Amino acid sequence: MTDDRDRRDRPARHDIETPLSRATLNAARPLDVGSYPPTRKILPELCVMKIGGQSIMDRGGDAVLALVAEIVDCAKSHQLLIGTGGGTRARHIYHLALDLELPVGVLAALGAATAEQNARMLALLLAEHGGVYDETPNFFNVPALLRTGCIPIKPGMPPFGYWAVPGQSGRIPDYRTDAGVYLMAEALGAKRMIYVKDEAGLYDDDPKKNPRAKLIPKISARELLDARFADLVIEPVVVQNMLAAEHVREVQIINGLERGLLTRALAGEHVGTIIHA
């Protein structure tokens, strides 16, 4: 099928006729998608959790092992997918790359490896209970792993690498592991998204530096962005994405150093901070 509206003096375009074949995909107004069905949830029973790098993994030993024991229990009654953060080693290589005057894309490409290490460590700890390391960016092994009762463990960093877009300021990538795990949950239409960190939830400043920081048990994404807190427990792009998300309209941040909270959060209880769109 050729484009008959195209001028005759030019080589014809070999088109495939569909409603989109000549639609303007870059128009100011969004594409008219009214004739298409709504987006489906790919894995509607899935519970996605992110295990913090700096907050959990870098504590090593007892902190990680106690959490792993709780995950093993939870996996008996929930479909779990685990994503991992980077932590202090990611900060170390970011610093080296910044010192070498490298651009944001190089930092994003480097940061992925630390989250991969953490995912592999967790996969080894969970191996006897079905923990399986699953590479980014493939998703197509996840259903088989879930069906056989395994726990897929993926690095949290999104696969952008050198393709990370420069942000408003600085050279630290905007989309890091909080965002990477959130976008996995959103793409799969997950039931829950839980961030396992080392604080009771979201504060109006970094509680490790400001002892007067106040815990906020529940807040909307819009309110949170408007509040412009100096520091946040979660990457701001996660909150921005929530506003445009179709499936994961609520996330919970919990303290992974306190036993039982993960179990309760998976059961739908409010035990940390809930951010909702």
Place this chain on the structure above:
Amino acid sequence: MTKKILYSEDDKRVEVESPLMRESLINAELRTGTESARARGVMPGLDVISLGGHSIIDRGAKAIMPLVDVVVEARGTHKLLIGAGGGARVRHTLHIGLSLGLPVGALANLVSNVDSQNAKLLAAVFAKHRGVLIEKEEFLKIPLMLETGMIPIMSAMPPYHFWEPAVGNRRIPLHAHDLGMFVIAEVTGARSLIYVKDEDGLFTNDPKKDPAAARIPRISARELLARELPDLPLERAVIEALSLSRHCRALRIINGLVPDQLRRALAGDDVGTLITAEAP
């Protein structure tokens, strides 16, 4: 339930000393402090050419072969990197995917196959001229190819896959072929970025639909966004990224159906439309 706090003290974390230690990397002041006027792209001197899928590749040999000649001719004097866009099969993929209710991340993942096909198609055409297909993970091997006189050819789609950011009711990926090549030009610090499409640049409206549309020879990203034109020949995300770019501060859109425009653009002539990060 009994509460057992394992470690409440911050010093139980085992840390690697660095100025970013214990930072959330979210604090605005800390982030701004990582800006550096001395930062550079990693492969300066590159000329990045993005070949449109719908506009050029789908027109077949009559459109592609004259451009192959220009690229081969320029190879002696330029370090070239070619990106291949998607086109008709992307639109078909999007249509089928949308009708099946697939989420935007799945669409981004599926669309990348079409760009890969087109990159293979071009690499096969360029093979006798030392054109070489380069995979995303081989990015840091591009200098080797350039030094040995090869022409690296890559699929333009950025590797966002299922991680494509949420788009609400736009439903289709915001970060596609044009954005992919823009970011490559940005991270490499390319000397030039040329989008080869099928119109003489940017127009006030789609010239295929509106014969009264006028060409805009030069415009800044900010101005262009403020104008809210009904249509753009490039993805909106590119214009937004250009306004925030650190290294790739301008891009050019030319008409590949007039192959001399590519020759002139590579020579630094002012053809087509130049979109700049700053106001001219």
